[in-house]
Amino acid sequence: MSLANTVLAVNDDLPIRTGAPVHSGKVRSVYWLTEEDSARLIAERGYDVAADAPLAIMIISDRISAFDCIWHGEGGLHGVPGKGAALNAISNHWFQCFRDQGLADSHILEIPHPLVWIVQKARPVMIEAIARQYITGSMWRAYAGGEREFCGIRLPDGLEKDQKLPDLLITPSTKGILTGIPGVPAVDDANITRRDIVDNYAAFNFSAAVDVERYEQLLQEGFALIAARLAELDQIFVDTKFEFGYVHDKAGREKLIYMDEVGTPDSSRIWDGPAWRAGKILENSKEGFRQVLLNHFPDPDILLNKARMDERAALARDNALPLQVLMDVSATYTGIAEKITGRPLALAENPKAEIIEVLGGQFGLVD
CATH class of the missing domain: 3.30.200.20 (Phosphorylase Kinase; domain 1)
Structure with missing residues (x-):
């Protein structure tokens, strides 16, 4: 064959x-x-x-x-x-x-x-939930060009390409074209701030305001779990995209879940640890x-x-x-x-x- x-x-x-x-x-x-x-x-x-x-x-x-x-x-x-x-x-x-x-x-x-x-x-949930632990790719290009604010978060001066960020950075964007949200362009993949989401949670398909914190918790905990498991394999979890949604169980209870795919080479950057420590980037994504x-x-x-x-x-x-x-x-x-x-x-x-x-x-x- x-x-x-x-x-x-x-x-x-x-x-x-x-x-x-x-x-x-x-x-x-x-x-x-x-x-x-x-x-x-x-x-x-x-x-x-x-x-x-x-x-x-x-x-x-x-x-x-x-x-x-x-x-x-x-x-x-x-x-x-x-x-x-x-x-x-x-x-x-x-x-x-x-x-x-x-x-x-x-x-x-x-x-x-x-x-x-x-x-x-x-x-x-109409959000591409993007989390970044290292500054690289499009973010680095924007930073090197002088930008310091990303999705409402201010980065310090003096960062270097491919270095680890002080904290996990959540830089969400819109999933699809959303209209009628103040300050948010009606285009796909528009960068948004946490304030945009909190003030307009229903427009992003959240059932309740408290679910914004829940989605952030699931994003951070999911990222931390994958990063820790990859570290055991001497691989670096650089950045990723998560998606979320709502379903109902047999008893009729609504629950917020992960959906699409997670932690894959298509949705994430994964670097080889030994190569990175040697000053080189070897992509496993x-x-x-x-x-x-x-x-x-x-x-x-x-x-x-x-x-x-x-x-x-x-x-x-x-x-x-x-x-x-x-x-x-x-x-x-x-x-x-x-x-x-x-x-x-x-x-x-x-x-x-x-x-x-x-x-x-x-x-x-x-x-």
């Missing part, structure tokens, strides 16, 4: 019985189940959710997105071998650690296959792939300048990357997944066929 056949590139065409159109994102596709199938699975599997809760099957692909584009490689390789399984394994590991430590639950109800989650529908792209193309401004999105889209569409580039990314993702979980990563030879077999036979969701 060819390498390309082991990669799940297209993940929105599986014959899963649905009650709504499939939503396909950059990496994951979401299949919303029918009311009947949702109710049946809740009853059969004993999920701790309301009897009428909408459920979905979430399928993660091996596609790789960077600079808002999907990239591909030579030989018909439209993804990174093992990337999807690595992301799911890492998220599953951290979500379990959060539950074990009594932090909060997640939207995941069951994991029937390394590329599949069964999830409950959550009401999302997608940031390494971004740097390869910036070095690979003669005009990196196309990748950095949002005014050149049409050129950027053409660059991604018309250029097959060298096979070694995607295999290096594969080694990074699978390597850090195996470090974190302490287990070899199970890779499928024919992922689509395996998923159909599991969801059809065990769960009765394939016609």
Whole structure:
């Protein structure tokens, strides 16, 4: 079997019985189940959710997105071998650690296959919860250019590139376009302050003002847990993005949960500890792939300048990357997944066929 056949590139065409159109994102596709199938699975599997809760099957692909584009490689390789399984394994590991430590639950109800989650529908908090322990990337570029205030927080003079910050910095931004919030631009990914959130908590989909403190607590405790566990592996948790939402349990109680993914190479920067102490940055995250792209193309401004999105889209569409580039990314993702979980990563030879077999036979969701 060819390498390309082991990669799940297209993940929105599986014959899963649905009650709504499939939503396909950059990496994951979401299949919303029918009311009947949702109710049946809740009853059969004993999920701790309301009897009428909408459920979905979430399928993660091996596609790789960077600079808002999907990239591909030579030989018909439209993804990174093992990337999807690595992301799911890492998220599953951290979500379990959060539950074990009594932090909060997640939207995941069951994991029937390394590329599949069964999830409950959550009401999302409309915040990209970003936490930074080191000054690097876009924040460093802004700081080096003279900026000192980030999301309402003032940084001192004299910081150096890639150094550890005095405190964990929470620099949230909007998730989607939010309108009617004083002082907050109606654009996606607009930087916001804690005061913006507290004064307009309902507009960000919080149920109560006290939940703003709860979300910050979960963000800080989740970051601290991952950072401590990675430190044991001599890896540095640099920065990350968390997302939160609300669900109801079987008794009808509303609870704030973690959702999307956590602590993965897609949502976080992770540095190799020995390299950092030697004055070098060795990325164990997608940031390494971004740097390869910036070095690979003669005009990196196309990748950095949002005014050149049409050129950027053409660059991604018309250029097959060298096979070694995607295999290096594969080694990074699978390597850090195996470090974190302490287990070899199970890779499928024919992922689509395996998923159909599991969801059809065990769960009765394939016609």
